[in-house]
Amino acid sequence: MSTTQPAPAARRKDPTRPERIARAAIDVVAERGVDKLTHRAVAAAAGVPLGSTTYYFATLDDLLVSALRQAAADDVAQMRQWAEGLGDNGDLATALADLVLHYLGPARLQTAVQHQLYIAALHKPALHHASQEWDNALAELFAARTDEATGRALSVVFCGLLLQGIVRETVPGRDEIEMIFRRVLTGAAES
Known part of the structure; x- marks a missing residue:
């Protein structure tokens, strides 16, 4: 009678490995930029064999799509x-200004990396769909507090402020950011 032994720990199927590899790709982009992303660098960052990155993500575009x-x-x-x-009674323009300042302050590195991945879609058609999915998710999130058209406008303004904020040497002032969102919201109310 033969008993089946479990596979050694190193050979067991690891269901979290693709996510770990994707997160490691984000870390590599943060450290080196999109242009310096390699399977080897991601494998080292994820602590997995090189073959794992190419097994789950055959091309660098596949790896970038997963990271995005x-x-x-x-x-x-x-x-x-x-x-x-x-909550239901908050001032949305004020809350959005606070959110932008969070993404341009304490979460600035995360914001910069996310934009590097998003902008990579300019030259990598494989990323177009993932970028559009992200746009749609943000627009839906804002639309849940307003309406569909205003949600899309808020999403575009929000992303534009973040992009400008990570490129500029100085972050726009809180009053300026809040005024921009208030104008979008006021314009929507008047329509």
Whole structure:
């Protein structure tokens, strides 16, 4: 009678490995930039054999798509948590200004990496769909507090402020950011 022994720990199927590899790719992009992303660098950052990165992600574009989707999922989860904490009576323009300042202050590195991944879609068609999914998720999140058209406008303004904020040497002032959101919200109310 033969008993089956479990596979050694190193050979067991690891269901978290693709996510760990995607997160490691985000870390490599943060450290080196999109252009310096390699399977070897990601494998080292994830603490996995090189063959694991190429097994799950045959090309660098596949790896970038996974990293972009992971960054988007993490961001949308944080944004949903933010939205749940607003309550029903909060001033949305003020809350959005606070959120922008958070992303340009304490979360600046995360914001810069997310934008590097997002902007990589300019030259990598494989990333187009993942970038559009992220756009749609943000627009839906804002639309839940307003309406569909205003949600899309808020998403565009929000992303534009973040992009400008990470590129500029100085972050826009709180009053300026809040005024921009208030104008979008006021314009929507007048329509």
